[in-house]
Amino acid sequence: MILRKVMSVVLAFSLSFLILLFLVEEPAVSLKWMIFGPFSRLSRFVEMIEQIIPLIFTGLAVSVVFQTGLFNIGAEGQFLVGAIGATTGALCFPQIPVIHTLLTVTLGVISGAVWGGIPGILKARWNASEVVSSLMMNYIGLYFSLFLLKKFFMDHQAGYVVSYEFPKTATLPKILGINSGIILGLMFSLLLWFFLWKTRYGYEMRVIGKNRMFAMYSGIRVRKYMFWIQVLSGAVAGTAGAVEVMGTYGRFLWQEMPGYGFGGIAVSILASNNPIWIPISASIIGFLKAGTMIMARKTGAPSETIFILQSMVIALLSSRIEFGRVKRWLS
Numbered sequence: 001m002i003l004r005k006v007m008s009v010v011l012a013f014s015l016s017f018l019i020l021l022f023l024v025e026e027p028a029v030s031l032k033w034m035i036f037g038p039f040s041r042l043s044r045f046v047e048m049i050e051q052i053i054p055l056i057f058t059g060l061a062v063s064v065v066f067q068t069g070l071f072n073i074g075a076e077g078q079f080l081v082g083a084i085g086a087t088t089g090a091l092c093f094p095q096i097p098v099i100h101t102l103l104t105v106t107l108g109v110i111s112g113a114v115w116g117g118i119p120g121i122l123k124a125r126w127n128a129s130e131v132v133s134s135l136m137m138n139y140i141g142l143y144f145s146l147f148l149l150k151k152f153f154m155d156h157q158a159g160y161v162v163s164y165e166f167p168k169t170a171t172l173p174k175i176l177g178i179n180s181g182i183i184l185g186l187m188f189s190l191l192l193w194f195f196l197w198k199t200r201y202g203y204e205m206r207v208i209g210k211n212r213m214f215a216m217y218s219g220i221r222v223r224k225y226m227f228w229i230q231v232l233s234g235a236v237a238g239t240a241g242a243v244e245v246m247g248t249y250g251r252f253l254w255q256e257m258p259g260y261g262f263g264g265i266a267v268s269i270l271a272s273n274n275p276i277w278i279p280i281s282a283s284i285i286g287f288l289k290a291g292t293m294i295m296a297r298k299t300g301a302p303s304e305t306i307f308i309l310q311s312m313v314i315a316l317l318s319s320r321i322e323f324g325r326v327k328r329w330l331s
Helices: 002-023 027-039 042-066 075-092 099-126 130-153 181-198 200-210 212-217 222-249 260-270 275-299 303-318 323-330
Strands: none
Touching: 002 027, 002 303, 027 042, 027 275, 042 075, 042 181, 042 222, 042 260, 042 275, 075 099, 075 130, 075 222, 075 260, 099 130, 099 222, 181 200, 181 222, 181 275, 200 212, 200 222, 212 222, 222 260, 260 275
């Protein structure tokens, strides 16, 4: 499996170079910036890490649901609701050191969990499609967050639509300019892996994912898990939003979907839905996003080129190409 992933990466970058031959004047220079740009300066390396952090959380949020054979297309909305929940805590709770930080994170987690629980209860109670309901909750979450932002938290002195800056007691510390939330993301990865593979509840969830009818006849309360796994997934995605506003930006600033939820789907697929591999797959996708942004700034490549390259690489990385069969077919 590892060889397949490595070959996917090599093939993806080879195809990227071929596309650049037709779209930019100096494809070799463009590819160089895409690959080495994130490591050329500390500020660019930090930019790459900032892309990776939310993808770790949203990848984890998606992976736990995929393990049960369900889907969560709503991590985008859960991310935003978690972020606005943390914004509420940051700007409304008393500014007591440590306690304020914990309360702000907790409110973000709870907000995401509640948002994730809505498709969960619709699925468990009425067997409504979690794909449709979670997808629609993305848009409701976006406009609900914007309503709260503009109604209660908007900083009219900023010149654009953002919240007031968070007080220091509601922010996460930075290490060499890097959001310390990355440590929390790595901890979540280990905890969710332990939960899914070393506990009874995780085992039952994976049984549901393998064969739902077998799980039902074995006495596993499938409907209960359908609800709670969506709550857990929403809580993790909500944590992503809280970590971003508290550790990277210090305020709520999104007016549209940032793409972290949908990126988390690619991260999860690349990691084969295994939480322990999520940080690595998030690093690959985050590196790609940061590299293409740097390439655009340095070479003047059109933004459409960036999205084409990202989509192609993600598609190849998440594909299940059997290179042995390809080799036999070519021979």
